[in-house]
Amino acid sequence: MHEGPAPRGGAVVSAGTADDLGRHATALRRAATEVAAVLSGVRSTGGTGSPLRARLDGRVLAWQAALDADAEALLARAALLDRLAAGSAWALPAPGPWSAAAISPGPTSSRVPPVPPVPPGPIGRPASAEAGAGAGGSGGAPVRFDPVLLGVLAARLRSAADRAAALGRTVAVAVGETERTLARMGSPTGTVGMAGRGLRLVAVEAPNAAGDIELRMARFAAAPITLRRVGPGGPPERISRPPGARPASPTARFVPSPARPASPTALAVAAGLLALFGAGAGARSDAVPDTLGVDRLRAVRARLADLPDPTRAGVIGLLRGGPLTALGAMAARLAGTPKPGAVLAAAELAGLADDLLAGAPPDLLGELVRALPWLEPAAPPPPGGERSGPVVGVDRSGDAIVRDGADPGDVGQGAVADCYLAAALIGIARQDPALLTERLRRNPNGTVTITFHPGSGAPVGVTVTAMLPARRLSAPASTGREGERGEGVQEIAMDGDNAAGQPELWPALYEKAYARLHGGYPAIGFGSASLALGTLTGRPASRRAARATSVADLAALLDRGEVVVLATRSRTRSGGLVAAHAYPALAVDAARGRVLLRNPWDPAPGADNVRWYAWSQVVADVHTVVHGPTR
Template sequence: MREGPAPTGGAVASAGTVDDLCRHAAALRRAATGVAAVLAGVRTTGGAGSPLRARLDGRVLVWQAALDADAEALRARAALLDRLAAGWALPTPGPWPAAAISPGPTSSRVPIVPAGPTVPIGPTVPIGPTVPIGPAEVAVGGIGGAAVRFDPVLLGALAARLRAAADRAAALGRVVAVAVGEADRTLTRMGAAGPGGPAGRGLRLVAVEAPAAAADIELRMARFAAAPITLRRVGPGDPSERPGRTPGGRPASPTALAVAAGLLALFDSGSRSIPDTPGVERLRAIRARLADLPGPIRAGVIGLLRGGPLTVLAAMAARLAGTPKPGAVLAAAELAGLADDLLAGAPPDLLGELVRALPWLEPAAPPPAGGERSGPVVGVDRSGDAIVRDGAEPGDVGQGAVADCYLAAALIGLARQDPALLAERLRRNPNGTVTVTLHPGSGAPVGVTVTATLPASRVSAPAPPGGGGGRGEAVQEIAMDGDNAAGQPELWPALYEKAYARLHGGYPAIGFGSASVALGTLTGRSVSRRAARETSVADLVALLGRGEVVVLATRSRTRPGGLVAAHAYPALAVDAARGRVLLRNPWDPAPGTDNVRWYAWSQVVADVHTVVHGPTR
């Protein structure tokens, strides 16, 4: 029973839509229940006063508050549908039909709420030797000097639960998006305006930050496991090194010992000649067994390859690269996959040696933005910065000096249509590297691991306030910006670009590429192309409405005052009533601007050669 008469003058449900409204309301309530329970089972471990526990507790409270807000918003939306089904009316929509305008670039950022005086845990937290963790409980100093005990088994379980919660949040985010979309489409068919506003902000926050928190825990465990496997030489002239126990060393499991022995046998540095190329099946077996090891143990096993074994690995890779035989090509591909595994799992202090031995693990640098006058390209370590801060957004992407507007446009389109996909396919490893999942040739997924060192050139900087005598020196990143539109560190566009460059042989190799190839590599789905002159505004509305990414590739010559020639623009929204399309120029915008502008399709269609479009999943 409702209180008072139903308002008049708005959209009223007909008998044919009441069942749909009730069904959508029930789906939203079920989703709300799931959203509130995403963090079920996630409990911190450790003694009172632990800095790690204090930081993680703070983040869990923030996550739960955001999830509760999500759940409440879904319940409120369901209540509106119930009221409409019962005969109440919603306000009539504005002068433009809701169906005529595809969703615009609304913000999906969730404000980060400080959890007391502590620093939030996540990819932005500097990792330092503050909480020693070993293979058994270890007493450490906590806040105020109190002893704190940690069990690595419990911490490993906590990391696993955090990753499981992130997976639940990502999956539930897709369910919520579908439920809200179906409800809003029903309201649109009735001519009613929905409550509006993005849903699932808390889910996106957990999907992004929980894996980062798990990686933080695993990194601490890896750093303080202190080489779980040690190497012992049998004799001064005996090349047969084998892993084992040294005085004071920690015991290694039989599985870890077997994997370590297999790696050492694979790259035996005792002989003067390069060992024979291992078979593909043997390489795959080693990779599979290495992947099955816990992170800290894996880092210890990989650490055994310092020096001679890495030199042998580099020589073996070089020899395979110069052998065109089919068997050698397959072995080279598998050996490259093993090298990627080593980069993702190596102890942090081995990364430099690994990249020096296998320089192709670091893509060839782009030329300096200012030419030779800028001096040599330098690397800026951004491993302590956030990968995805509060959800991937179109404004996070800014094309640098590399001529890969097509890739930037595809990333912007994905951030607009499916930001969760971009976050899901980035994994921060315990050693600070990041593994990016790509789909070469729109095919099977391939993990491409890159360091968070970004190419930059030296530039002059103004003298600091208060004097100091003249101008100083700073660095400016050459490729995609490592900061978002607000100037905050957010690395995901730069990491996708770096992985794409590594996949294609370096930054110089990805200039002037194909938007369709880039989009297919990012999504793994087939991509379509159509002539711009054969594409109408209604076609663009339909493509964006289906959730597809739409990129416009311009002609080599465009009209004066029109779109930039030989460039790529992602379409963010369409206003069917006015025949307009909202485009974003992927160039890094000037301060205070966003490079987003409405264009009349009838005017810019002459500048556009091809409309590239494709689904995200």
Template sequence: MTNVAAVGEGESASRRGLAAALRRAAAESLLLLVPVIALDNDSTWRSPWQRRCHARIGAWWLALVIGARRARERADALDSRPEPFPAGMGEQASGVAGAGVAAAGVAAAAGLGGGPGAAVAVDDAVCFEPERLAELARRLRVAERQAARLAGDVGPLGRAAGACQGLDLVRAEAGVMAAAIDRRLAASAAAEASSPGWGGAGSILVRPHAPPARPRAEKASSAVAELVTAIGTNPLELGVRELRAIAEQLARLEAGVASQVISGLRGRPLQVLATAVALAPARLDLGTLNLLPAVVSIADVILRVAPSSMLGEIVQLFPWLDPPPGAGYGPWHRAGSSARSAAAGLVLHDHTGEPVWVRGATPSDVRQGRVGDCYLLAALIGIVRADPGLLRRNLRENPNGTVTVTFPGGAGSTPGPIAVTITRSLPEEAETQREIGAGAENADGDPELWVALYEKAYARLAGSYAGTDGGDPAVAMRQLTGVEADRVDPDQISVEGISARLAAGDVVTLSTRARATGSSGLVPGHAYAILASDPPTGRVLVRSPWDQTASDDRPVWRQWASLRPDVRTVQLGATGRG
């Protein structure tokens, strides 16, 4: 064995490259069969032969899991061992034949069966959807090609480590299964009475596939049974279309039984469903891309109707329901952890039981925290002045203590309306117990949560509180009202023009330049709301979202002419009222 000190830089670099390739192959191999599994269900085909194919696909999956684990183990060994590669690591017993034997053993241990001589019960007929079955054959061929590529990527070193077990099985059998499906489809189209199949031959009688009608749930127990059956036990068997169907089932739940149904799904069904929803973006194709919003809404529906005692469990299963603070806000610790008493870090503080509204929405309720979302809060201030009822209509309090915030203008490329359900837990500094975001109290110091909850829902859309740092008041206006806002140069609008827009019930905000160019008193790179104007004196009443004293950047009358040099853009938008 070569001495450690003699290992050259080139060999070390090669070792790192191999480790990275093994990890990539391991990650990709775990997703290899996801498109296939998504179609391998009763909606596509149903017969004894389908059950054999299903068993073989299950054996491939188990072997892929084992191979991926061994690939990662080999990659870890390459990273931690400075010595050169062990000699003689080539095509050894863990090659194609060894992988087949090992996977067959795994399949037998799991009760999968599926060998050529396996006996199956005789069914009266074979039911299938030709279009879905043809797509399944296509996906099998894609999996075969990808398995061959990944097997080449892991190389002799990965093969010797057993990383190719599942890849070799998929490469050897997926194409054969696809060809058998094609033969059966051709036989059906030609009205033939028999066709050779995977794992044996037999006669088939083809009849159109008629999925069983799902009875409408009338009681909680029947709804639970229906959903448990739909969810199953394997998240990889829940494709995007299946998840969309589950979303529709949840949305149809009667108000009186919804809470009981979610309680009945507690445990394994909810865990399987949460995993499948998290995997859904990786399973999308052009035909299912438009289904993603419905799939993502599953978590919101569950959080909205779940018993209050389950809210913490639901958020743990669907962690994106509580947006993280994000980079720049310190270490993040979930509520109840030992870090709550630490001198640094952030925790969630539960504000359940505190009022969302006290005396209705007023501009003085808005007090910006550490989060750089002044553009959003300036838009909220402007909307409160123009149409406070809009914000109340778009924030609904749910019986379990959660709230659902609706954004009529959507988010990004997703059109509105988008409904976001959140808990009343807000991130705060563990030591000072101060919120990092908008204040949870009004100007009088009384609890009033509506501003902080709007901010949290907006952070959900952005992925984190940090994701809301920096933005455009015009975009926030559109999302909050559903109406496009205008952006104008400050030199193109007068005090009389501002007065006319305010009188019409519009929202008016401004954003300042990154660097101050005059003595306006405005903060650079900040957003303000304009609440009033006085054309005879040329003044406007501006309000900063900052949480400061009444004498420091709260509503202040200023000369519009002195402000304009430091104003980058003025935003003007209607609220859709009337």
């Protein structure tokens, strides 16, 4: 810029006008940032190495250059407004050497030629058949045609076009207000009107490019092919690796195989729906609640659920970085909005986040949890308070979840005050152990999804990682290697080992999922045995007074296959049952008038915490008998 004459008439900028100029400058700088980021989601999508994608990349680079020119013009005008507000007089910058792409009126620009649809090769020929000509061709080298990546690209192109169109209207309003303010001051106007041409270019051309991709994919969808790995006994390639990563074998190449029909279009639609999160990355924070609706979220979840596991992992893996950040911002914004529509959307978004945790590639789990920290339930307070130090996580993903079926001896309560939940798990493991294993599904990424029945609603799947809360031991523990000492930890919640000391995680994972369902480990202390039993089984649980229950009644309940849990009073007799505690009934000896109870506490080595009690001696300690069927 060069200094020029003062505004005509030598007008002095008043305080009110200075405020207006500062406000317009701020709006223009914000618009410049958003303009430059319009294509951020498109640029982050990995390529497929095809000539089609190479030509599309060239167009995207030209669009970005035009957008950068828009942003530069907006920033230049904002700097001028700042100078004017401060009382300095500056002339408008002379028009710079705008590129042809930046000033192109539409898709006929000679710098950005339209890309004609490329027809697919004959059925049964390698995907590399398209590489025979054009930029990016590799002279017959294999080319990976990835419908997931192309579907995401098409969806993000359309999303970028929508953002460009909407942002173009916003920029036009901001520029118009700026021009009117300058006109009132007698300052020259007009050059900033050039800003917005890049936005118009993207709004017009990006949908055409998306249409080219979708047309090509539709033609491929009509061919009965699927992708397989070439090689002696080579397994199918997993698409969950990060975009751009090299295949496991340098000699691996992908070719069509007539083994099974594939549906690239269906995969692309699902990937495109997930790409909606990319749109939120560039949206203003005050617009986040409107970026996703309940119906839209449900559609995403339904399409995601229809995909096979490897494909689902590949789709979710494309959300790395900005899209996950946008998803976290959406969740936070919706959680703080009390409107009924926002509450419903927040609930649906939480369900989608759970689906993502269940299907994400293993290397994405940490980033997903960082973006949505509530996917890990709030940790229990360490025993002994702050003196015990912070709670840490122990990764048990390599340990067995269920060994020889669910057994009552597998459950050990730990330091969380949820004896009612442990007692319900023990009771179910005694009466219907298959139910516990049927409601538990290990996902390919090592997470576990457990089905609950909260309230009277539909079944709910809650997904958790195998990271269990623990506290550090004050004395280092031996690593098992001579001369070495390692840092020891003690798990706080339900035991991750069975009665034999072998790793068996199902009780700890049930507890963790139950904690997630209710808002964290601290929230599940001192709960209801009937609520826990109903949530685990999906069947209503009943309650009856202990004094009105005989040994014969208890025997009849167990014989019918029901789970029986005894809830003790807040005060009990010395030598009797523990106060404010829950005991599952494992067996009844009606002839001798006694009942076999298990204290759900984690037993000491060599003990099982199982004992026969005369019902007549302990009935005074029992307040309520909770019972219910498992199916």
